[in-house]
Amino acid sequence: MQVRVKAMGILRQRLGKSDQVVELPEGGTLEQLLQQLQLPQGMIQVIMVNGERESDLHRRLQQNDEVTLLAPVAGGNGIATGPALTLKELQAIIRSLYGTKDAERGLQGCFLWFLEEVGELAAAIRLGQRKEIAVELADVLAWLATLANVAGVDLAEVFTRKYGPHCPGCGQRPCACPPQAKP
Numbered sequence: 001m002q003v004r005v006k007a008m009g010i011l012r013q014r015l016g017k018s019d020q021v022v023e024l025p026e027g028g029t030l031e032q033l034l035q036q037l038q039l040p041q042g043m044i045q046v047i048m049v050n051g052e053r054e055s056d057l058h059r060r061l062q063q064n065d066e067v068t069l070l071a072p073v074a075g076g077n078g079i080a081t082g083p084a085l086t087l088k089e090l091q092a093i094i095r096s097l098y099g100t101k102d103a104e105r106g107l108q109g110c111f112l113w114f115l116e117e118v119g120e121l122a123a124a125i126r127l128g129q130r131k132e133i134a135v136e137l138a139d140v141l142a143w144l145a146t147l148a149n150v151a152g153v154d155l156a157e158v159f160t161r162k163y164g165p166h167c168p169g170c171g172q173r174p175c176a177c178p179p180q181a182k183p
Ligand SMILES: [Zn+2]
Pocket: 167, 168, 169, 170, 171, 172, 174, 175, 176, 177, 183
């Protein structure tokens, strides 16, 4: 059977390509796939099968499954710099890092942290600190992903539904709403 493998960050460099089809024996597992790709498990932080995080290496794969491999962030050369990171992957990364804690904090608790990061972003912008602005933007995005996770929302889906085709206000692209309107 054939499975599609997508590799991000340093894994892409290691495999020499970001996207490939791998031939596996019928009923082959994730572990076998990694062995076949000669990737040590330590090089991989997050594995996703068909867009859902999978931590069980004994998971049996099926024909046409899509496996995404994300490298650890350590060293500053991993998933955080991957230009092709999707919102689904972003939410999966945050879930793998903080899912349990976030569930305990709940939506309201997480929202307060989100606001705190927005406040720090505001300060960085006010002071014109370019490096801090970048870091705070990452924090705001991380907490936004948290809120979506806790609320059970797929950001990519709602975003494309609302903003994908055209401006939700005037129905045009680019937006032709009057300047005083919100968008
Ligand atoms: Zn508009």
